[in-house]
Amino acid sequence: MAKRIDVSGLTAFYGSHRAIDDISMSVEPRSVTAFIGPSGCGKSTFLRTLNRMHEVTPGGRVEGKVMLDDEDLYGAQVDPVSVRRTIGMVFQRPNPFPTMSIYDNVAAGLRLNGQKRKRDLDETVERSLKGANLWNEVKDRLNKPGSGLSGGQQQRLCIARAIAVQPQVLLMDEPCSALDPISTLAIEDLISELKSRFTIVIVTHNMQQAARVSDRTAFFNLAAVGEPGRLIEIDETERIFSNPSVQATEDYISGRFG
Amino acid sequence: METTSTSAQAPPPADPADGRSATATAPVKGKAVRPGDKVFRGLSRGSGITLLVIMAAIAAFLAYRASIAVSKNSVNFLTAFEWNPQGDPPAFGIGVLAFGTVVSSLIAMVIAVPVAVGIALFVSHYAPRRLAAPLAYVIDLLAAVPSIIYGLWGALFLVPYLDGLTRWLDQFLGWTTVFEMSNPGSPARSIFTVGILLAIMVLPIITNVSREVFLQAPKMYEEAALALGATRWETIRTSVLPFGRSGIISASMLGLGRALGETMAVATVLSPGFLFSWHILDPGSGTFAQNIAAKFNEADDFGRDALIASGLVLFVITLLVNGAARWIIARRKEYSGANA
Ligand SMILES: Nc1ncnc2c1ncn2[C@@H]1O[C@H](COP(=O)(O)OP(=O)(O)O)[C@@H](O)[C@H]1O
Ligand SMILES: [Mg+2]
Numbered sequence: 001m002a003k004r005i006d007v008s009g010l011t012a013f014y015g016s017h018r019a020i021d022d023i024s025m026s027v028e029p030r031s032v033t034a035f036i037g038p039s040g041c042g043k044s045t046f047l048r049t050l051n052r053m054h055e056v057t058p059g060g061r062v063e064g065k066v067m068l069d070d071e072d073l074y075g076a077q078v079d080p081v082s083v084r085r086t087i088g089m090v091f092q093r094p095n096p097f098p099t100m101s102i103y104d105n106v107a108a109g110l111r112l113n114g115q116k117r118k119r120d121l122d123e124t125v126e127r128s129l130k131g132a133n134l135w136n137e138v139k140d141r142l143n144k145p146g147s148g149l150s151g152g153q154q155q156r157l158c159i160a161r162a163i164a165v166q167p168q169v170l171l172m173d174e175p176c177s178a179l180d181p182i183s184t185l186a187i188e189d190l191i192s193e194l195k196s197r198f199t200i201v202i203v204t205h206n207m208q209q210a211a212r213v214s215d216r217t218a219f220f221n222l223a224a225v226g227e228p229g230r231l232i233e234i235d236e237t238e239r240i241f242s243n244p245s246v247q248a249t250e251d252y253i254s255g256r257f258g
Numbered sequence: 259m260e261t262t263s264t265s266a267q268a269p270p271p272a273d274p275a276d277g278r279s280a281t282a283t284a285p286v287k288g289k290a291v292r293p294g295d296k297v298f299r300g301l302s303r304g305s306g307i308t309l310l311v312i313m314a315a316i317a318a319f320l321a322y323r324a325s326i327a328v329s330k331n332s333v334n335f336l337t338a339f340e341w342n343p344q345g346d347p348p349a350f351g352i353g354v355l356a357f358g359t360v361v362s363s364l365i366a367m368v369i370a371v372p373v374a375v376g377i378a379l380f381v382s383h384y385a386p387r388r389l390a391a392p393l394a395y396v397i398d399l400l401a402a403v404p405s406i407i408y409g410l411w412g413a414l415f416l417v418p419y420l421d422g423l424t425r426w427l428d429q430f431l432g433w434t435t436v437f438e439m440s441n442p443g444s445p446a447r448s449i450f451t452v453g454i455l456l457a458i459m460v461l462p463i464i465t466n467v468s469r470e471v472f473l474q475a476p477k478m479y480e481e482a483a484l485a486l487g488a489t490r491w492e493t494i495r496t497s498v499l500p501f502g503r504s505g506i507i508s509a510s511m512l513g514l515g516r517a518l519g520e521t522m523a524v525a526t527v528l529s530p531g532f533l534f535s536w537h538i539l540d541p542g543s544g545t546f547a548q549n550i551a552a553k554f555n556e557a558d559d560f561g562r563d564a565l566i567a568s569g570l571v572l573f574v575i576t577l578l579v580n581g582a583a584r585w586i587i588a589r590r591k592e593y594s595g596a597n598a
Contacts, residue, residue, distance in 0.1 A: 056484055058387065085487030095478040099500035108496065109486040158482070165486065 002029040002199045003069040003168040005050060010064030011228075012042070012049050014057065019045045021228035023064075025218060027169075032195050034210035034237065035203045037220030038252070042229030043203045046220070047171050050201065051087035052080040068168065085113065088162035090172040094154035096146035096161070102129075103142040105157055109165035124164055132160035133190050152183020159190065163198070170194065172202040176209065188213050207253060211241050219249045324570050327563035335567065339534040341549070343557070343564035350564050352546070352571055354534050358449050359545040359572065361538060362524070363517040365453025370461045371510050377461075378468035383494055394469065401462035409526030412455040413447075417527060420446040420454070424539045439539045447529035447541040455527055456520055460513035467512060471505025472498055504587040511583045518576055521547040546572040 005027040012020045020042035027033045035043045048054040049062050052073060066073040073083050096105045106125045115121060125142070129135040134156045138149070146157050155175055162170060172191075176184040191200060191213050204210050210217050218234035233246050244250050328335050330348055338351020377397070381390050424439065424446045431437035479497035488496060524545050530552055531542025544552075550565045557565060 051485065053481070053485060056481070081487050081489055083487075084485055089485035091478065091481065091485075093478055095482040097479055097482065097496060097500075100496075108483075112486060112488050112492055161482075161486070 002197060004029045004199065005169065005201075006065075006067040007050075008065045008067075010046070010049060010062065010066065012045050012054055012063075013059070013061040014045075015059035018228040020049075020220075021230055023231045025231060025234050027199060027201055028216065029199045030195060030197070031215040032191060032200045032202060032213050033234075034214035034217045035201065035220060036205075036207060036210050036217060036252070037229070037232075038222070039205075040225065040229070041220040041222045043220055044173050045229070047173055047201060047203055048089075050169070051089055051171055052083045053089065055080065085109075085165060086167055087169040087171060088165065088167035090155070090158050090162055090170065090175045092174045093178050094151055094158050096149075096154050096157045098145065098147040100146060101143045102138050102146045102149070102157060105146045106160050106164050109161060113165060128160040128164035129157075131163055131194070132156045133186060133193075134160055150183070152179050152186060155179060155183070155187060156190065159187075159194075163194065167198065169199040169201065172200065174203050174205060177205055184209070207241075211237060217241070219244070219246075219252065221248055221252070320566055320570055323563045324567035327560060327567050330560070331564075336571075339532055341532050341553070341564075343561040348560065348564070352568050354532050355544050355546045355549050355568060356571065356575075357534065358452075358528075358543040359518060359547075359575070362449045362452040362456055362545060363514055365450065365538075366456035366460055366517045367510060367514055369454065369457035370464055370513060371506070373457075374461050374464035374509070374513075375468055375506060377465045378472055379494060379498070381465075382469050382472040383490070383498065394466075397462050397465050397469075401466060405459065405520060405523045406526065408455060408459050409523035412451070412523060412527040416455055417446050417451060420451055424448070424450065428539060435536055436538055438537050440535070440537055441540070444541055445529070446539070447527060448539050449528070449543045450538045452524050452528050452545070453538075455523055456517040459520065459523060460517050463516065464509045464513040467509035468502065468506055471502045471509070475501040507583050507587055511580060514579055515576060518572065518579070519547050520545075521551045524548040525551045 007026070008024045010020070010023045011018065023046060035047065037043055045054060048057075050066060050073075052062075054060045054062055062074065064074075068083075068086065072078065096102075097108065100108065103125055106128050107121050110121060110124055115124075126135065126139075129138060134153060137153060138157075141148075146154060149157060155178075159170075159175075176187050179187065188209065191202065194200060195215075202210075202213065214237045216234060217237040217240040219232045219240065220229050221232045222229045232248055233240070233244065235244070239245075240249060241253060244253065327343065327348075327350075331343075331350060332347035333340070333349045333351055335351050336356075337353050338349065339353045340349055340351060342349045377393075381393050381397075385393060425442060427437040428439040428442055432439070475498045479501075480493050483493040483497045525548045528543065528545070528548055529541040530544050530548070532544065533542055535543075546568050550569055554562065554565055
């Protein structure tokens with residue numbers, strides 16, 4: 001498990017609007033990579049090109065290359081559905097299926113993969129909920145709807161749902177921005193635990209969070225509103241926050257961003 | 259808005275939004291009501307009450323007239339298979355009408371609901387946008403076609419066209435009794451044909467309402483399913499249909515309401531009759547609305563009262579159907595998208 005990602009020359013469009021331009025980077029396995037940058041610079045768009053979710057948006061189109069180890073994700077033979085089974089995603093707003101129980105939420109991905117045996121499901125559901133630090137809070141109400149949980153619990157349920165199918169990579173788009181500080185800490189702890197098993201990419205608005213959880217940090221920026229977003233630099237998190245090599249990064253991090 | 263006034267101890271400050279009356283009443287009642295709210299509340303309450311009174315009056319009038327007829331009836335009103343209110347003694351019952359109405363509407367729903375849901379899903383989730391918009395527009399147009407047009411089309415086109423199908427059904431499924439024709443070759447002016455025509459008539463409304471509901475299913479759950487590696491159909495099954503469920507039921511009820519009460523189209527296609535039979539391919543049956551339309555003009559006062567009584571039964575059936583739908587929708591509230 002846990003593969004590396006190599007992106008080269010990636011450009012993404014919404015219709016004719018070029019949202020991100022010519023991005024190349026590598027994401028190391030079993031590590032946390034954080035994306036930071038001002039709103040609208042294309043962090044979410046870029047993240048969604050990594051599991052081929054971008055093309056779900058009407059008009060969404062991608063040029064360039066994304067390699068998962070030695071498999072080209074945009075190769076002609078590749079089924080986007082199987083890409084998404086290998087690369088899990090957690091969204092900004094917790095989105096457990098409201099019509100399903102907690103148990104069924106976690107089992108949803110497994111069932112899509114054709115797993116039906118109750119014993120296997122039980123086992124994986126328990127392991128995933130434990131993995132998401134949620135088991136103790138929900139083990140007595142697995143058959144209650146997931147929408148009855150608190151926001152932070154719902155987000156951890158979404159993480160459990162994503163890791164239940166044993167993905168190679170876990171993408172998270174501002175997973176804590178809708179949560180209170182305590183729930184945020186719980187998720188950050190969880191991320192630190194998960195990185196021993198998964199390759200994790202996290203978009204965050206919160207610079208302290210990037211500094212706390214990530215090993216490497218990528219800074220994105222855009223020249224002006226309406227211009228495509230670009231990768232400015234990617235480096236060890238410590239370096240980005242102490243001694244970045246580009247002035248714009250330093251300006252952004254120190255809050256001197258104009 | 260009502261402001262429970264803590265400012266009652268102090269003289270109320272000149273509040274421009276409160277107006278004169280409020281400043282006058284506030285110290286007395288400890289409550290300030292804005293005149294705009296007062297007028298609006300009065301209006302809405304008044305019109306609500308008026309509506310209820312009018313409806314109660316109509317219901318009382320119909321029930322009174324119906325009871326006159328039913329009390330002089332010499333046969334069981336609910337089960338008799340004849341319509342002879344001008345006879346001596348009067349004899350009329352709704353057996354055939356109830357059967358014809360319910361069976362034709364059931365046939366219509368069995369055909370229309372799956373097709374409509376399929377079309378709605380296609381328009382909302384499969385069709386490319388260039389195709390979806392014109393398709394939705396055409397379906398909207400179909401919903402606006404007057405029912406007499408459907409009736410004429412049914413009588414002139416559908417009835418002869420269905421001849422082959424009814425013969426085929428009679429030949430291969432005749433052993434089920436239901437599809438047996440007493441008189442093979444008789445024109446297809448039957449409850450079965452009416453059911454098919456009604457299906458076509460209610461298709462647009464069920465499709466439109468379902469499409470709206472499917473489009474309103476929150477995108478965040480579709481994304482959740484897609485990101486788990488769901489195919490398009492699996493996405494629809496996990497995060498569109500569950501939200502659409504109550505909408506589909508409501509849409510079907512709208513369609514069923516129209517099918518149960520449809521008059522002109524049925525009257526144009528069906529050859530009327532009062533012989534009860536399980537053979538839905540045989541001509542000669544009736545529905546509540548069709549029977550009223552066909553008999554009302556020639557009927558004397560007593561005959562009209564009898565027709566009103568039959569109309570009340572249709573009303574009760576519609577109420578029961580609606581109640582059942584609400585019950586189904588309410589049953590799984592906990593899991594519905596409403597408390598997402
Ligand atoms: N669904 C969409 N349709 C069209 N343009 C979009 C859509 N989503 C995002 N964009 C555009 O793409 C650019 C990048 O947006 P996004 O990836 O959401 O940035 P970020 O996540 O960094 O705030 C913005 O200019 C935004 O307007
Ligand atoms: Mg974003």
